Amino acid sequence: MVKVRFAPSPTGFLHIGSARTALFNWLFARHEGGIFVFRIEDTDKERSKDEFLQEIISSMKWLGMDWDEGPYYQTKRIDVYRDYAGRLLKEGKAYEAEGTLGGQKAVILSMPKETMVMDDIVHGKVSFDMNLQKDLVLIKSDGFPAYNFACVIDDNDMKITHVIRGDDHISNTPKQLAVYKALGIEPPKFAHIPLILGTDRSRMSKRHGATSISDYRQMGFLPDALVNYISLLGWAPSGDREILPIKEIIKEFSLERVGKTGAVFDINKLIWMNGEYIRAKGPEELMGMVMPGLKEKGIIKGDPDKDRLLDVVKLFHPRAKTLEELSNSAVPFFTDEVAYDEAAVVSVLGKEGAGKKLEAVVERFSSIPVFDTPGLENCVRDLASELGIKAADLIHPIRVAVTGSKVGASLFETVALVGKEKTIERLRSAIGKAKP
RNA sequence: GUCCCCAUCGUCUAGGGGACUAGGACAAGAGCUUUUCAAGCUCUCGACCGGGGUUCGAAUCCCCGUGGGGACGCCA
Numbered sequence: 001m002v003k004v005r006f007a008p009s010p011t012g013f014l015h016i017g018s019a020r021t022a023l024f025n026w027l028f029a030r031h032e033g034g035i036f037v038f039r040i041e042d043t044d045k046e047r048s049k050d051e052f053l054q055e056i057i058s059s060m061k062w063l064g065m066d067w068d069e070g071p072y073y074q075t076k077r078i079d080v081y082r083d084y085a086g087r088l089l090k091e092g093k094a095y096e097a098e099g100t101l102g103g104q105k106a107v108i109l110s111m112p113k114e115t116m117v118m119d120d121i122v123h124g125k126v127s128f129d130m131n132l133q134k135d136l137v138l139i140k141s142d143g144f145p146a147y148n149f150a151c152v153i154d155d156n157d158m159k160i161t162h163v164i165r166g167d168d169h170i171s172n173t174p175k176q177l178a179v180y181k182a183l184g185i186e187p188p189k190f191a192h193i194p195l196i197l198g199t200d201r202s203r204m205s206k207r208h209g210a211t212s213i214s215d216y217r218q219m220g221f222l223p224d225a226l227v228n229y230i231s232l233l234g235w236a237p238s239g240d241r242e243i244l245p246i247k248e249i250i251k252e253f254s255l256e257r258v259g260k261t262g263a264v265f266d267i268n269k270l271i272w273m274n275g276e277y278i279r280a281k282g283p284e285e286l287m288g289m290v291m292p293g294l295k296e297k298g299i300i301k302g303d304p305d306k307d308r309l310l311d312v313v314k315l316f317h318p319r320a321k322t323l324e325e326l327s328n329s330a331v332p333f334f335t336d337e338v339a340y341d342e343a344a345v346v347s348v349l350g351k352e353g354a355g356k357k358l359e360a361v362v363e364r365f366s367s368i369p370v371f372d373t374p375g376l377e378n379c380v381r382d383l384a385s386e387l388g389i390k391a392a393d394l395i396h397p398i399r400v401a402v403t404g405s406k407v408g409a410s411l412f413e414t415v416a417l418v419g420k421e422k423t424i425e426r427l428r429s430a431i432g433k434a435k436p
Numbered sequence: 437g438u439c440c441c442c443a444u445c446g447u448c449u450a451g452g453g454g455a456c457u458a459g460g461a462c463a464a465g466a467g468c469u470u471u472u473c474a475a476g477c478u479c480u481c482g483a484c485c486g487g488g489g490u491u492c493g494a495a496u497c498c499c500c501g502u503g504g505g506g507a508c509g510c511c512a
Contacts, residue, residue, distance in 0.1 A: 009512045044511055099510055106510055123441070132439060132508095140510040147512045171440060171507035194442080201504065229448095232461090236449055240460040259449080262505065266447050269462040279475075319474035380471095395471045407473035 002034030003161045006060075006067070007151070009041040010053035013212035016265060017166065017196045017204055019063060020230045024193055025164045026065045027231065027253040037158055038070035041151070043144045045075075059213040063223050064246065072158070074150050081145035084153050084183065085138050093182045099141020107139040109149075109182055116177045120170075121162075121191040121255045128174035136175050148172055152179040155188055164191045164255070167262070168203070191255045194234045197262045204265055220324030221270065222289075225277035229270045233263040243276055275321035287313045290327045299327075299334050308333065311417055315409045332403045333417055338426055344406035345433055354397045355434035360387065361398060362427045371420040377412045401430030 006022040008014065014022075029036040038060070042048040057071070074081075085107040088094040096105040111133045118126050138149040145153070155163060170192050180187040198208030210216060216226055228243060236259075237244060237252040244252070278286065287310050294300045300309070312330045320326035332338055348354065360383060365371070368379050380398070384391040395411045402415055402423055415423050 007512090011512070041512060047511075097510090101510055108510090126440070128440080134508085137510045142510075144510090146510065151512085166506095167441065168506055169512095172512095174440095192441085195506075197505080199447085203506075232448065234448095238450090240450075242448085242461055261442055261449095263449090264447055266462065269448065272462055275475085316474095318476090321474085390471095392471055399472070405473090409473085411471060 001161070002029060002032040003037065003159055004029050004034065004164055005037035005039050005070075005155070005158065005160050006065075007039040007041050007154070008056055009044060009047075010049060010056060011044060011047040012052055013214055014056045014059040015204075015211050016213065016216075016230065017211075019059065019213050020196055020233060021164065021166055021193065022060065022065055023063070023227060023230060024191075024235070024253075024255075024258070027250055028162065028164060028255060029068075030250045031253045034161075035068045036066075037072070037160070038067035039072045039154060039158070040070075040074065041147065042073055042075050043147070043150055045142070045144065055212075055214060059217070062217060063213065063227055069158070072154070074145070074154065077150075077154070078144065080157070081150055081153055082139065082143075085145075085149070088138070088182055091182075094138060101140050101142035104139075104141050104143050106137055106141040109136045109138050109178060111135055111178055112181060116174050116181075118170075118173045118177060118187075118190055121189060122258050122260060123170070123192055126170065126173075128177075130174060130178065133174055133178070136178060138179070148175045149179060152176050152183070156180075156183070156185050160188050162189045162191060162255075164193060167192050167195050191258065193258055194260055194262045196230075196233055197264045199264060201262065201264065208265070209267070216270075218324075220322030220326070221274050222277045222281075222323070225274040226270070228277075229273050233265070234259050234261075243273060271321050278320055278323070278326070279318060283310055283313045283317055286317065286323075286326065289323055290330065293323070293327050294330060294334070297327075299331055308417070315413055315417065319409065329408070332405075336422070338402070338404040340400070340404040340433070341406060344400045344404070348396050348400045348406060349430060349434040351397070352435055355431050355436040357387070357389075357394055358397055358401060358427050358431045358434055361394060362424055362431070365420065365424055365427070368420075371416060371423075373410075373412045373416045376415055380412070397430075397434065398427070401434075402426050 004025040006025050008018055026036050028034070040053060085094065088109065089096065089107060094107050094109045097108050099106040111130050114130055116128050116130055118128070120126055136148060137146045140146055173190060177187060196204045198204045204211060210219065224246065227246060228249070231249050232242060235253070235257055237249070287306070290313065291300070291304065291309065295304070309330065312333045313326065316326050316329040320329065361380070364379050364383050368375055380394050381391050384394050396406070398415065399408055399411050400406060402418055408414060
């Protein structure tokens with residue numbers, strides 16, 4: 001039975017890279033019908049924060065990665081590590097040294113003088129000359145275990161069969177191998193997966209932009225889209241498919257298909273993929289996703305007019321790439337104030353005759369029999385032909401007047417949805433800004 | 437500096453000796469559609485880091501070089 005783990009330390013938000021590591025572990029477990037363990041490596045008492053822990057947990061849930069065991073906390077297992085260290089001390093494999101962290105002595109492991117080999121599932125055999133390794137601290141002088149020790153003890157106690165982690169841990173492996181050897185236990189199988197890189201090909205970090213899962217959540221990305229996208233970083237399914245449901249990803253996933261090269265995180269492709277996912281969702285579901293944010297921002301107050309919001313969502317469904325974009329598009333339909341885009345006002349309303357055209361539109365709209373999409377379309381097109389101009393010459397200024405923006409969805413549907421009263425009100429106030 | 441890893445279009449990748457005039461996707465460009473922006477459709481641009489081997493045959497295997505990255509904490 002396959003058993004893997006995701007073991008973050010709560011010293012920061014869940015990073016895209018860590019999430020991808022978690023994902024590969026999770027996918028492997030689900031594919032193999034194995035067990036996915038969640039473990040918290042909180043032995044750095046200075047940097048570990050509960051706030052980070054909560055964020056990591058909620059991001060994991062948001063992404064849909066559920067665990068079968070845990071969370072285990074290393075700080076609750078301190079005695080276990082000390083026992084193991086005591087054993088090594090007694091056997092003469094480790095020694096004590098004065099420390100600087102606390103009153104206690106640190107426990108340090110002597111390195112074997114030999115070559116150790118790791119047989120990695122993605123990299124093959126990698127050998128390390130242990131003569132080059134410094135002795136390894138097992139227990140810090142604050143009494144807490146050091147990473148490479150706690151990690152080995154836990155993986156062993158928790159019966160982890162496969163350690164799937166980032167490439168950057170390759171150099172930790174010989175140290176851990178030394179611990180396994182000293183303890184006389186068999187190491188698990190290792191799979192070191194490539195790192196996620198920034199555009200300059202160095203490890204992705206804050207200076208490359210948003211790095212935490214919550215950042216992407218806030219930017220309006222869908223969890224399924226994000227999961228699908230990061231699954232494709234360092235892995236590819238068979239065939240030419242790229243967008244595939246999580247069930248398919250689980251079915252297709254294998255460590256053998258994981259590549260060795262670092263992958264640059266390309267937000268453009270993520271944005272594209274997110275748009276694809278948005279288009280695949282039903283308008284009702286999308287409405288549910290957008291509603292909380294709109295309420296939070298005070299765009300929608302009190303009891304929401306669901307039908308209206310649903311109509312708006314339908315209108316922008318085919319063009320939105322993120323939830324954030326979708327909810328921004330909804331704003332002009334729910335507020336009285338229109339945020340005018342300066343450039344749009346200048347280039348469209350600033351055109352000679354724009355004011356006159358809008359005046360004519362106001363007049364027509366006021367006496368229109370039915371203020372609906374076909375009625376508005378007929379009305380505008382008739383007016384345009386009477387004035388001897390193209391319909392577009394009316395459509396553009398109306399759009400800017402009513403929505404404040406040069407771009408948007410179908411004008412007639414937009415205006416119908418905004419409603420007669422508000423539309424005319426906005427057209428009137430726009431005449432003031434327009435060139436006569 | 438030492439050790440380790442890696443190397444196919446700008447980016448993500450397919451490719452595991454002949455099916456490769458190297459495939460797909462994002463991005464970019466052009467066009468169609470059109471009411472703007474998207475979406476959709478069609479097309480275009482675009483890569484095997486270099487050099488040696490091995491082999492009848494190499495993107496694929498080996499070696500060297502070069503380039504990039506990672507690790508060198510009583511952080512994890």
